[in-house]
Amino acid sequence: MSDRDTVMKIPASDGQTTHIPVAAIALRLWISCAVFGSMVVFGWMGADILRQGVSELSWSFLIEAPLRSGLEGGIAPFLVSTGLVLTCAMVVATPISIALSLFLVERLSFEGVLAKFLRATLMLLTGVPSIVFGLVGASLLGDVLGFGASILTGGLTLAAMIIPTFVFAMVEILRLLPQQYRFAGVALGAVPVTVVIRVVLRIIRPGILGAFLLSAGRALGETAALIFTSGYSDRMPTSLFDSGRVLSIHILDLAMNIPGGEPRAAATAIALMALFLLFSGGVALLGTNFGVGGTYIE
Template identity: 40%
Template sequence: MPDVCVAPPAAYLHVRDTLLRAAVWSATLLVGAVFAWLLADLLGQGAARIDWSFLTSAPRNAGRSGGIAPILVSTLVVVVVAIAVAAPLGLATAVLLAEVVRRGGRTERLIGLSLDVLAGIPSIVFGLFGNAFFCIWLGLGFSILAGGLTLACMVLPILIRTAESGLRMVPNDWRFGAAALGLSRAATLWQILIPAAAPALLAGLMLGIGRAMAETAALVFTSGYVDRMPSSLWDSGRAISVHIYDLSMNVAGGDQSAYASALVLIVLLIMINSAAIWLADILLVRRIKMI
């Protein structure tokens, strides 16, 4: 007996195809609409408050009026501390992972695992740790230094992973070429590998800066709430994300200032992100030229 064709009727298939197409389009349109809504609120409620004096004056009346100058300074300093600590440490670890230890070997897996675990830890837990270790155990108190160091722990895995993959993208031809010329490992690293991977390293750095700047939960209990202009690293300082949180939750009538601060933060993040993309493009162009 010949095989019977068991395919469902064509009408069913047609309906299925149409439904899938409609689902994909409508889901996408909904996401686009929500994004437009979010963007409209940000611009509509935030843009009106933003002018030069908003960026350059201190907050008044718990932030309802006045500006965000000390908050921008605190944010900047916290991020600088975080990157200044995490970047060298991260680069060195990445070099070890990409250039020294055996791929897939025990050392690589061990370090890799602990980095992946570190990357997965929720930011509020970093906040707990930062509070217990930096603020209390090391006696730094609620300070910009404690906040920056906590953020450094948080962005370290990102910096290491991006730098590692950047270094791995450097073609082996150059490593062999350097070895064949009898160059030392240090010379190969400084003269060839790091310059060749520089755009990727910088792009990773931008990613880390962006992550640090957007962080709130890890900072509330480490760098604190004080919205005065910080005078030293040991002063408490309020980061911009903490400012947004405080205005929207604890200050009645602070929504407009919160939206304005949010807009500033997002514009900063987009600038940093564009820099990262631009650097990645440079990398791509270079690679194409090489081939």
């Protein structure tokens, strides 16, 4: 029971309650409309997608190649492409994001202008629309470096996109770690770098996993950044330099370009959401403090 709960239960004096009933009723009406309205619309959306797509779902839908632009067959190549693009992005983004978050939080003797600048840069990067990432990725990686529309181009573009998410999640987790751990390390005579490598990084391991899953979940559903970068091809990719269509682009294609493709699009959306819930289920298992704050004994 928090402080606020107890405070709220104290009855107000009579003089105060008599002249506000209209405002109070309006307020309650507003709050209940907001909560129930949102619940109903999100529930409606979920039910609709399930109703449309669930009849198309089957084991063969997951393991077969698509036929007739996806109206028959399955989504196997798109699952593989999604996995490859995601792996590519996470392999690049993970070490960079961990390094950046340590740089921002741990103050290893070089705090200052660069850190401030870096924070502003990350804010700027979060604001860039995903379609612009796609545009820049396609012309920089695709045309100038010559990777073309390939899984590698898509993965690298996606990496640049999720680094801010990953870093801000990591920063939260590093702030959750009680200072006493660092003090104890320094008190034992270790330099701050040693404390970071041997104490901080060890304790926040579950937190790193949490931030990883969180940003991987975000990256999973990305569409606009991948249209020009990872491409549209519906064949099974054979190398990182192959073009491969990810699940979200398959949904877009079925919904927009293929007449009668909606049930198939909904089925693909269910598969995508199931994958995503797997990731966020992992985050939920780690708890709100990612197993970081709880180990400290006062």
